[in-house]
Amino acid sequence: MTAATPQHTGPGPGPEVRKAPPGPPAPDPARRARSATTRRALFRALPVSPAVILLLLFLAGPIAYCVVIAFTDLQLTGQAEESFVGFENFRRAFQDEAFLNAVWLTLVFTVLSSLIGQNTLGLALASLMQRASKPVRTLTGGIVVTAWVLPEVVAGFLLYAFFRREGTLNAILDWLRLPSQNWLFTLPILAVSFANVWRGTAFSMLVYSAALNEIPKEVTEAAEVDGASGWRRMWHITLPMIRRSIGTNLMLNTLQTLSVFGLIWVMTRGGPSGKSQTLPLFMYEQAFQNSLIGYGTAVALLLLLIGSLFSVVYLRLLRTEV
Amino acid sequence: MRPTVRFTALFTLTALASTTLAACGSGSGGDPDTVKVSFKQSTDNSIKVMDTYLADIKKQFEKANPGKKVELVPIKAPDSEYYTKLQQMLRSPKTAPDLVYEDTFLINSDITSGYLKPLDEYLAKWKDWDQFIDTAKAAAKGEDGKTYGVPDGTDTRGLWFSKDVFAEAGLPADWQPRTWDDVLAAARAIKEKVPGVVPLNVYTGKPAGEAATMQGFEMLLYGTNDGTTDPLYDKGSKKWIAAGQGFEDSLAFVETVYKEKLGPEVSDALDPNFGTKVRGELLPQGKLGIALDGSWLPQDWLEGSGHEWPEWSRELGLAAMPTQNGQAPGKVSMSGGWTWSIPAKAGNPDLAFEFIKTMQTRANAQKWYIANSGIAVREDVADDPAYVDAQPGIEFFTELVESTHYRPAYPAYPKVSVAIQEAMEGVTTGDMSVGEAARGYDEALKEATDNQVVRK
Numbered sequence: 001m002t003a004a005t006p007q008h009t010g011p012g013p014g015p016e017v018r019k020a021p022p023g024p025p026a027p028d029p030a031r032r033a034r035s036a037t038t039r040r041a042l043f044r045a046l047p048v049s050p051a052v053i054l055l056l057l058f059l060a061g062p063i064a065y066c067v068v069i070a071f072t073d074l075q076l077t078g079q080a081e082e083s084f085v086g087f088e089n090f091r092r093a094f095q096d097e098a099f100l101n102a103v104w105l106t107l108v109f110t111v112l113s114s115l116i117g118q119n120t121l122g123l124a125l126a127s128l129m130q131r132a133s134k135p136v137r138t139l140t141g142g143i144v145v146t147a148w149v150l151p152e153v154v155a156g157f158l159l160y161a162f163f164r165r166e167g168t169l170n171a172i173l174d175w176l177r178l179p180s181q182n183w184l185f186t187l188p189i190l191a192v193s194f195a196n197v198w199r200g201t202a203f204s205m206l207v208y209s210a211a212l213n214e215i216p217k218e219v220t221e222a223a224e225v226d227g228a229s230g231w232r233r234m235w236h237i238t239l240p241m242i243r244r245s246i247g248t249n250l251m252l253n254t255l256q257t258l259s260v261f262g263l264i265w266v267m268t269r270g271g272p273s274g275k276s277q278t279l280p281l282f283m284y285e286q287a288f289q290n291s292l293i294g295y296g297t298a299v300a301l302l303l304l305l306i307g308s309l310f311s312v313v314y315l316r317l318l319r320t321e322v
Numbered sequence: 323m324r325p326t327v328r329f330t331a332l333f334t335l336t337a338l339a340s341t342t343l344a345a346c347g348s349g350s351g352g353d354p355d356t357v358k359v360s361f362k363q364s365t366d367n368s369i370k371v372m373d374t375y376l377a378d379i380k381k382q383f384e385k386a387n388p389g390k391k392v393e394l395v396p397i398k399a400p401d402s403e404y405y406t407k408l409q410q411m412l413r414s415p416k417t418a419p420d421l422v423y424e425d426t427f428l429i430n431s432d433i434t435s436g437y438l439k440p441l442d443e444y445l446a447k448w449k450d451w452d453q454f455i456d457t458a459k460a461a462a463k464g465e466d467g468k469t470y471g472v473p474d475g476t477d478t479r480g481l482w483f484s485k486d487v488f489a490e491a492g493l494p495a496d497w498q499p500r501t502w503d504d505v506l507a508a509a510r511a512i513k514e515k516v517p518g519v520v521p522l523n524v525y526t527g528k529p530a531g532e533a534a535t536m537q538g539f540e541m542l543l544y545g546t547n548d549g550t551t552d553p554l555y556d557k558g559s560k561k562w563i564a565a566g567q568g569f570e571d572s573l574a575f576v577e578t579v580y581k582e583k584l585g586p587e588v589s590d591a592l593d594p595n596f597g598t599k600v601r602g603e604l605l606p607q608g609k610l611g612i613a614l615d616g617s618w619l620p621q622d623w624l625e626g627s628g629h630e631w632p633e634w635s636r637e638l639g640l641a642a643m644p645t646q647n648g649q650a651p652g653k654v655s656m657s658g659g660w661t662w663s664i665p666a667k668a669g670n671p672d673l674a675f676e677f678i679k680t681m682q683t684r685a686n687a688q689k690w691y692i693a694n695s696g697i698a699v700r701e702d703v704a705d706d707p708a709y710v711d712a713q714p715g716i717e718f719f720t721e722l723v724e725s726t727h728y729r730p731a732y733p734a735y736p737k738v739s740v741a742i743q744e745a746m747e748g749v750t751t752g753d754m755s756v757g758e759a760a761r762g763y764d765e766a767l768k769e770a771t772d773n774q775v776v777r778k
Binding site for chain 2: 078079164165182269271272288290
C-alpha cells in the first residue's frame, strides 16, 4: 500500500490509482470500505465486550473511586459527612515527616531487596545452576522455589521466628560463639529486606534460567575459543543477550516489592517507631488505624506514581540499549 | 444465529456475575428471623470465655423465641483491627450485622459517623434499664444526649504483683505503694535480687494500642493532678490539653522503666502480642514482678479458659496505683468497658434488642460479670453477695470504682490515643527525649483534633 501524504484530502488510494478506472464518480468506495471495516471491528470486539465490561467495572471502577476518595477527607469513623478538600491530602503528605520517612524506606527496601538482592542473586543462582549437575540443580531449584511458593504470611512468620531475639539465627550465632543480633529491633529494614530476598529470589532465578537457556551455544563457544574469560563472557555475551529479560524481571520485581505488605506486617508491623514502615504500611496505618481513608488513599496514589516512575525508567533503559 | 448465541453468552455471564456478587454479601438484610451478632474473639485460641457465654445465650434465646435464629459472627483480631473491620462492616446494609460489641472508647466516634442506632425507644420500655448505674448509662451516651449501647460491665485498673517474687526481693506481701517512687523502688529491688524476672510491666507504644494509652499512660497521667479535672480534655473550653508538666512526668516514668531495664525488653514490649504473653505466660509462671493491668485478667485463668490457674488468688497480690507524690485522693484507676449496640443499618433491630434483653437478665448479666471478671453495672447484681464472693479480687476492683476516671471518649479520642502511644514509643525506644516526645504530641494533637487545643 502506498503511503498517503498529508495533502490528500480524502482517504484511499493515491491519484495514480484513481486515474486507472475512468468513469462516473463512484459513491466513494473507500468510505464504504471503511464503514465495513468499522462494522467488522465492532463485530469482532463483541465477544470480548463482556470481559472489557467486567474489567472496567471491577478494575477501572475501584481505581477511579480511589482517585475520587483521595480528594476527600473521608474517615472511617468520627465524621458525619465527608467533603472535597482538593489537593489537601497531597499537600499534607509532603509535609508529613512520617510519609517522607516511608518514601525513603520504600526506596531502601526496593533497592536492597529487589535490585541488589533478588535480581542479582537470581541471576547468580541461574548461571551457577547452568553449570551444575542435574541433582544439584533439582535440589537447589526445589528449595528456592519452595520459599517462593510459601504464602506470604507463613514466610513472614518463619523469618520472624528466625530473626527474633530468642530466634533461630541467634541460636546459631550463640553456638558459633558469635555476638547475637536483634535486627528486628535495631535494623528492621535490613531484616525485612533479607526476608524479601529470601522469598522472592526464586522468581528472578526462574526468569533468568529461561533466558540463559535461550543463548545459543555457538556464541558462548566462539567466545571461549577466542579466549574470553568467564567474567568477560558474562559481561560481553550473556548480559547483552538477556537484556530484555533483565528489563522485564527488574520491572516485575520492583513493582512487586513496592507493594509488599504482609511480609513486613507480620515481621515488624512497620516498627519500632516506624523504622521499617514502607509506604504500603504507612498507607494502611493512616487509612485503617487512624481511620483517615481519604489521606490513606492519596498515599496509595502516590505509591502508584512511584511505581510508574520506576517503570518509565526501566522502559527507557530497555529502549536505548536495544 | 450467531448474535443470539453471543447474546445468550453475554446474558449468562452477566447473570453469573451478579449472583456471585450477591452471594458475597453476608449482611443482615436477608432473613427476618435471624439475628446476626458480631463480637471480638480472643486471639488466644484457648480463650473461649465469650464464645461459651454467647452460645449459652443463643440457646436460651432460640428456645424462648421459637422460629428465630441467632447467628454468631466472631471477628478474630487484635483490638485495633477489630474496630477497623467492624467499621467497614457497618458502612453498608449488605454487611452490617444486627448487633455489635462496641468498645466505649470508640462509641462516640462511631455515633458521629452515623453507624449506630439510638436505643432510647427500646430502653424506655425496658424496666431492667433502671437497674444500671448512672456512670454506666452515660458511657454509651452520644453528644446528642441519646443512648447508643447497653453496657455489659465495666472495669478498673491497678497493680498486680507476684508474692513469690516479692518474697525473694524482700518486699512485703501486703504491699501498697504511696507514690510512683515507691513503685520504682520495688521494681529496682526486684531487678537487683531476682534475676530472670521482669520487674515491672507498663504497656507502651503503638503495637499495644489502647492498652498502652489506658493501662499505661493514663494510669500515670490521671495521678499527676488532684484528681478533680481531666488532664487530657478541658470540659469548659471543649478543647484538648497540650502536654504539660504532668504529661512530661508520665513520659519520664515510662522512660525510666525502659531505660533502667525495669520493664520487659523493648522489643518484647513493642510486640503486638505482648499482652497475651503477660496474661498467659509471664504472670502464671512467676516471671513478672509487678503488672500495671486491668481487673479482667482472671478471666484467662478461670476454669475452662485454657490457662487454668486457680492458684492466682494466693500467688498474686493486688495494690491500687498510687498518685504521683501520694497527693489526695491517693489512688488512681481508669474505667472503660464495652457495650452492645445496634447498627443503624441493621436489618432486624427489634430482634437484636430482644437478644440484648436476654443477655442482660439479672441471672445472665451476673453470669457474664463473673465469667468475664467484669465489674457489675447492674445494682441488683453488685449488691448480691453471691457475685461479690464469686471471685477474689472483685471486691478490690469494685472499691476502685469510687476513685476511677473515664476517658474523654469524644470522637477525636482514638486519634489522640494514637498520638499518646507514639510519644510513649519514642521514649521507650530512646529515640526521643521526654521533651521531644511531648512536643511531638502537641503537634499530633493539633492534627488529631483540628486545632482544638488549649495550653494549661
